[in-house]
Amino acid sequence: MLRSIHHFLNRPVAEDFGFTNQVRQSLLSGVYVFAFVYLFGGGHTDDWSRAGLLALFGLGCVLSTLVANWLVPSLLPALYDEDRWTVGRQIVQVLFVLLCVSVGNMIVMWLLRIGHATFWEMYASVTLIGFFPISVGVFSNEQRRLKRNLAHAQLLNQQLARIAIDPPVTESVMTAKPEPTVAPIVLSSENGRDKLSLIPDQLRYVESVGNYVDVYWLHTGALHKTVLRSTLKEIEATLASHPDFLRCHRAFLVNLRAVSHADGNARGYQLTLTDVPNRIPVSRSFVDTFDARFDTVARSH
Incomplete structure (x- = not known):
């Protein structure tokens, strides 16, 4: 009871x-x-x-x-x-x-x-x-x-198979060279001293934590975290040319192609990402934007 x-x-x-x-x-x-x-x-x-x-x-x-x-x-x-x-x-x-x-x-x-x-x-x-x-x-x-x-x-779960990421890549990060056929994305701190170079499919999500962002990325099948002194807004601007990445919450930005399952609740969605143990929220204010972008990405693959 x-x-x-x-x-x-x-x-x-x-x-x-x-x-x-x-x-x-x-x-x-x-x-x-x-x-x-x-x-x-x-x-x-x-x-x-x-x-x-x-x-x-x-x-x-x-x-x-x-x-x-x-x-x-x-x-x-x-x-x-x-x-x-x-x-x-x-x-x-x-x-x-x-x-x-x-x-x-x-x-x-x-x-x-x-x-x-x-x-x-x-x-x-x-x-x-x-x-x-x-x-x-x-x-x-x-x-x-x-x-x-x-x-x-x-509906999102029915579309997931169309945009799923291929088997995880094992190349790259700070000192490694990215695959020549894939342009890397470079995330940097506010002062430009710290930089993280990734193949797009490696990046799983970014979380805002105070004056820093935690960048979660995949390497040789394992999830890694890199902390950069930056804001989610700046990371969002850096990834603006990559439609697969979307801010889905005031504190989270996610790789749509890494989503393996979506659950709905009264607030929005809870996303399960491939090789990520915790779930990522999609808040109420971002639901419509998320739906539209997800549909666009699904149609393009």
Whole structure:
């Protein structure tokens, strides 16, 4: 039982804390509050003063939701890491949003000098009204994303055989000469002192780690790592003329021809690379770009 609960709470959930998305979601929340209380809160439906009052509460809901779902995540990006967002975190966030809405309602009531509800009474009523529809909306979106990504992952797996890398090459790296028929790629540090020369098929992926990048490449069937003082953006620019290489995450750039399997989840994809033990994530914001590039590479082989 406890294991099942733990597994459920740690399920990945895709969430977009971007400004545009949160403005849209906040406006929908405000409209929902106005309509729900107007229709089911009692009173006369033709009472314009009541409608105006509820509109103020709806506006307060919009602002409170925007604070909770955009401003706070913007100020605390490490806490709101979309790549580590789970069901458990989402439940806590929903309760936090409702807390902010309750504070907003109390401020509106104080400004208008109305009502005698305590804060906890307000929080209880807001939670009863808002928790279920918010949760249903979030998890409905999560299921749609999950189904979409699972279906796309199946399509990717069907295309993998067309772009798979030939048996691993064993030539090259820093001091070795690359195959004469294949132009090498040269990755260098910011100061140009450290350079790594590779045949394209050797490069598996690049990971950004602080002010450095970890370059993972294959040599004589074994995976090696070289650390360069550089940024993923600079590595991406160096590889811009090679369509097989694509940035798939804020911290990862991958060789599409090294992908041997793709799994889908609510956030995006998890890629398995040939001769690489750990899986590489494709984040939500890169999924469409990844799909388009993968299809292009598959068609070209």
